[in-house]
Amino acid sequence: MIGVVMKMTLSFSPMEGVTGYVFRRVHHAHFPQADKYYAPFIAPDSKGEFKISRLRDILPENNDTITLVPQVLANDAEAFLHVARQLADMGYKEVNLNIGCPSATVVSKHKGAAMLREPERLDAFLADIYARTPIAVSVKTRLGFASTAEFESLMGVFERYPIHELIVHARDREGMYRSEPDRDAFAAALRQSRFPVVYNGNVFTPADFRAITGRFETLGGVMLGRGAAANPALFRTIRGGGELSLGELREFHDTLIEAHLASGLSPAFTAGKMKELWFYMHSLFPDCARPYKALNKARDLPALRACASSLMASCAFDPARGFQPPV
8 A cells, every 4th residue: 555545435434323224325315425334333242143223224225325334343253254244145245343442331341442452362353254254354443442552563463464444543442532533643554554544533524634635645535423423514525515504404304304213213212313413413503502402301203303493593503613522
């Protein structure tokens, strides 16, 4: 990869509770500028079995309008490979391995970012899956567990394998989503890599995107998560298109509600899904604390609809503001 300029891809990060197949379909129908989407992770048991809801989320017929990459969270090679074979049978050409999730629940099970604490064990795991996988395996990681300085040794592990694509969230696990991304440590990873490297972390506006791509000219791509959840038109704006309009946001919001209901989700669960999305989208409405608090307290779907309508009508709308991380 060194010295080679690649076609840059823009992808939507997997976000638990937000970017399920209903969201992905509606988002792509309204804002089709993302090259691909990553599904929230499948967590197989020791036999490689996983929840039916996860199967439904990745069924090809539920994702036929988009390019989807399923993601697997596992620390057991047999379990990972069992899922990879199922995905291959469904027609998928790539599976993404999650070794970056910082959740305390995940880490306590020695999965996700916890695997970064034991490079030798990670090395053996990768050797096993790459020797036997029926499809390409990309990897989503962080720069380390306790420190971003760990990434130099981790890259020594990654370089041994034919990683389809390395997606790097530019923080260590201890930084969760609060610390500033360590772009200097990311730069070192990019210089060393023999495979495509994708940047992930705090890309909330087109200016953030330009800062990243201006510094890292050989990037394979950029992955957007919270920024794209807050502003569904962010991919379009990054590509030079127009900013999100309030009318577009209203239409997207209402269509998403109806799509959740049509999928069989109950009104109560649909309201819950929309509250999770509003955690991000309310960043586009400065000084909306009171209406947003009312929305979060809505007890049913009609109340949520009413609160959302009131918020969008009464609060200033600023699509250029981008996601505002909680202090």
